[in-house]
Amino acid sequence: QSALTQPASVSGSPGQSITISCTGTxxxxxxxNYVSWYQQHPGKAPKLMIYxxxxxxxxxSNRFSxxxxxxxxxxxxxxxxxxxxxxxxxxxxxSSSTLLFGGGTKLTVL
Amino acid sequence: xxQLLESxxxxxxxxxxxxxxxxxxxxxxxxxxxxxxxxxxGKGLEWVSAISGSGGSTYYADSVKGRFxxxxxxxxxxxxxxxxxxRAEDTAVYYCAKGYYxxxxxxxxxxxxxxxxxxxxxx
Numbered sequence: 682q683s684a685l686t687q688p689a690s691v692s693g694s695p696g697q698s699i700t701i702s703c704t705g706t707x708x709x710x711x712x713x714n715y716v717s718w719y720q721q722h723p724g725k726a727p728k729l730m731i732y733x734x735x736x737x738x739x740x741x742s743n744r745f746s747x748x749x750x751x752x753x754x755x756x757x758x759x760x761x762x763x764x765x766x767x768x769x770x771x772x773x774x775x776s777s778s779t780l781l782f783g784g785g786t787k788l789t790v791l
Numbered sequence: 792x793x794q795l796l797e798s799x800x801x802x803x804x805x806x807x808x809x810x811x812x813x814x815x816x817x818x819x820x821x822x823x824x825x826x827x828x829x830x831x832x833g834k835g836l837e838w839v840s841a842i843s844g845s846g847g848s849t850y851y852a853d854s855v856k857g858r859f860x861x862x863x864x865x866x867x868x869x870x871x872x873x874x875x876x877x878r879a880e881d882t883a884v885y886y887c888a889k890g891y892y893x894x895x896x897x898x899x900x901x902x903x904x905x906x907x908x909x910x911x912x913x914x
Contacts, residue, residue, distance in 0.1 A: 715899040717899075717900040721836075726886055726907060727828075727886070727888075727901075727904055728904070729891070729900055729901060729902045732899075732900040732902075733900075770835060772836075772838070778850050778897065779841075779850055779851075779852060780841070780898065780899075781838065782828075782836045784835050785836070
């Protein structure tokens with residue numbers, strides 16, 4: 682199975698909002714609400730930021746939000762801060778009972 | 792505090808074997824599905840395998856099916872990944888991760904991750 686499709690990079694200035702897309706198929710993103718987003722800083726383990734398309738785990742800032750339309754999920758970060766600069770990965774459960782990650786998006790805060 | 796600590800990584804020749812371990816603490820280990828996720832140098836995340844809380848159900852990525860075996864010992868709060876017939880493309884940091892939902896048969900999301908252990912396959 683091919684990885685979910687994410688833009689390689691996005692950027693924004695402090696205080697702005699950015700959106701990262703994640704495109705799959707009806708066998709993964711479009712077929713299930715088991716879509717999640719992870720943040721990874723260099724040399725660190727990934728951190729769960731969004732689960733079940735739009736839910737935030739306890740402790741995650743409400744500046745992070747998620748949505749889905751058809752086969753495409755999106756992560757929006759509002760009020761960008763310097764510490765948001767990281768790699769972001771989407772993930773989806775699939776019809777093969779596996780998990781599929783996106784290729785990752787590098788967020789640069791200008 | 793919920794913690795996961797991987798061990799067992801190292802340098803191995805192509806065709807060789809290695810067993811990774813992940814020691815869990817701070818939660819009821821047997822009640823949660825667990826996964827292994829890897830990241831090749833400079834690359835993205837790749838899900839490798841998952842196992843139900845009881846160990847009765849296992850799942851694998853096509854890239855490792857038939858070569859890797861996931862297992863767990865709930866009496867020892869430990870997750871394992873037996874890796875056989877290793878290839879250069881298996882070189883990566885391997886993360887152990889806890890499934891989010893209590894009692895779920897598989898990992899839909901992972902809310903706790905270890906720091907990872909590095910596997911290098913090279914002659």
